Amino acid sequence: MIRTVVFDIGETITRDDRYWAAWADWLEVPRHTLSALVGAVVAQGRDNADALRLARPGLDVAAEYRAREAAGRGEHLDETDLYDDVRPALTELRRRGARVVIAGNQTARVGELLRGLELPADVVVTSGEWGVAKPDPEFFQRVVEVAQAGPAEVLYVGDHPANDMFPARAAGLRTAHLRRGPWGRLWADDPAVGAAADWRISGLSELVAFVGR
Known part of the structure; x- marks a missing residue:
């Protein structure tokens, strides 16, 4: 039972629409580009954060989270x-x-x-x-x-x-x-x-x- x-x-x-759209805007890449990168890492069985690193090589995801919050552009639901x-x-x-x-x-x-x-x-x-x-x-x-x-x-x-x-x-x-x-x-x-x-x-x-x- x-x-x-x-x-x-x-x-x-x-x-996850808002989540990825907000990241695309923050990284200043087209939303479609980031969506396509997400699809690529999904198909490869990789961590979805890898899509962010593909959009901006060397990205420190945790640091960018903090920067977004400090800029008033943090997570929202x-x-x-x-x-x-x-x-x-x-x-x-x-x-x-x-x-x-x-x-x-x-x-x-x-x-x-x-x-x-x-x-x-x-x-x-x-x-x-x-x-x-x-x-x-x-x-x-x-x-x-x-x-x-x-x-x-x-x-x-x-x-x-x-x-x-x-x-x-x-x-x-x-x-x-x-x-x-x-x-x-x-x-x-x-x-x-x-x-x-x-x-x-x-x-x-x-x-x-x-x-x-």
Whole structure:
């Protein structure tokens, strides 16, 4: 029985459109150029921050984050960044008695912004707040702790094979691969992803059908 559903953040809960557009504007490169670079590193299985380093060789990403914040051009999230199915699906899961957790690889600032949106979730936390990021096994140990359930009773929902599906499965969690965003779509039909995922879904509303059982 699934007692807790845990959601990745980027391209699961939130769209990454604003994130990459803001970086393109900051680095003064066309948005289409940076989007294409993101696609290239995704296809190569590389860290998405590599797209920023391709746009500006030698870039210190952490330093640029700080510079953006100092310039008043730091991270921002509002209701328009959420996928349309987020609030309805999370609300229904909680109505059915499931504990809902949002936990993904994001900065501490994103954690603050998400909590400010007052989503229907019991816990919202980021890797920046925990000091450990996916796919580190410790991240998923923390997930189980905040889930307040045994690993086999926890469902992790995400789009990224290497960061979500494979390490969550290795930690003993149930998994749902979401066909959303570049990572989710690129690997949607990959046999390894199929083997690691208990379910493959195209939208969060599909979770309600089996989590309520």
